[in-house]
Amino acid sequence: MAIRYPNGKQYTQPVHKSESTQPKKDSVFSNRGMTLEDDINETNAYYLSRNLAVIHKKPVPVQIVRVDYPARSAAVIKEAYFRQASTTDYNGVYKGKYIDFEAKETNNTTSFPLKNFHAHQIAHMKQVGEHGGIAFVIIRFSKTDELFFLPFYALNRFWERMHDGGRKSITKAELADCSAALKLGLSPRIPFLNAVDAVYF
Numbered sequence: 708m709a710i711r712y713p714n715g716k717q718y719t720q721p722v723h724k725s726e727s728t729q730p731k732k733d734s735v736f737s738n739r740g741m742t743l744e745d746d747i748n749e750t751n752a753y754y755l756s757r758n759l760a761v762i763h764k765k766p767v768p769v770q771i772v773r774v775d776y777p778a779r780s781a782a783v784i785k786e787a788y789f790r791q792a793s794t795t796d797y798n799g800v801y802k803g804k805y806i807d808f809e810a811k812e813t814n815n816t817t818s819f820p821l822k823n824f825h826a827h828q829i830a831h832m833k834q835v836g837e838h839g840g841i842a843f844v845i846i847r848f849s850k851t852d853e854l855f856f857l858p859f860y861a862l863n864r865f866w867e868r869m870h871d872g873g874r875k876s877i878t879k880a881e882l883a884d885c886s887a888a889l890k891l892g893l894s895p896r897i898p899f900l901n902a903v904d905a906v907y908f
Contacts (some may be wrong), residue, residue, distance in 0.1 A: 723833070743812045743847045744782075746896045748798065753895040758899060762799030788879060794831040795842075801903060805840035807832065812847045818876040819846055821869050829866050832859045841907050845899060846882065854889035856902035861885040 711789040744764070754760040773786035809832070811823050832842035842859035864885075865877045889903040 711838065712865065743810050743845070744796070746891070747810055747845065747899075749896045750895040750899065751797070751799075760799060760801040760806070762797055762801070764797055765795070776781065795828060801841075801900060802908065804907070805835065805838075806842075806903070807835045807840055808843045808845060808882045810847075812849050814849050815876075816848060816850055816879075818878045819848075819900065820876045821866060824862075824866070833863065836860065841903060843903070843906075845897065846886075848879070852891060854891065854897060854908070855882045855898055856887040856889055857882065857885070858906050 710831060711794045720777070748764060751760075751762045751764075754762060771784055771786075773784075775785050777783060795807050797810070798805070798807045800806065809824075809828060811819070813819050813823065835842040836859055844859070844862055845856045846856045846857055847853070861878075869875050889897055889899060889902060892898060
């Protein structure tokens with residue numbers, strides 16, 4: 708017997724693929740489309756839910772100049788400006804220590820360009836360290852999903868080398884020598900507190 712919708716169109720039962728015919732996703736890499744920010748936000752939520760650390764993404768200071776109201780219940784920001792240069796992406800507290808870090812991605816495969824940092828970010832992380840805080844960078848090579856935990860004191864050496872006329876990037880081999888490799892996981896997604904423990908505690 709044919710089943711029809713009220714409009715007369717015949718209902719066709721959808722064909723469902725059995726689980727055995729569907730390729731299984733790698734549990735670790737099933738979220739490859741996620742950005743580094745997404746992964747860190749998910750990680751921070753995991754740490755917070757287990758009361759391991761309190762770390763949040765810093766809000767970007769924006770001054771809204773012009774707003775349009777196309778409908779009573781909707782507002783569209785048409786013009787806005789950054790109030791001031793933002794410092795780093797994340798900050799919080801872990802084991803009684805202030806933590807402040809930046810997250811950076813690159814499509815390069817052999818080196819990380821230092822132009823991805825701004826002078827005020829370097830100055831900010833330097834001040835954090837001078838006051839006893841923990842400052843670092845998480846770097847992701849997007850094409851290979853390689854992750855590195857780079858302490859600020861190591862980053863600062865490369866920054867100063869560049870300003871002394873040296874190379875304008877950090878090679879992957881250099882990163883491997885002075886940073887901790889991070890492995891993508893599930894819970895937490897990016898276990899960067901393990902690296903904080905190994906380097907600072």
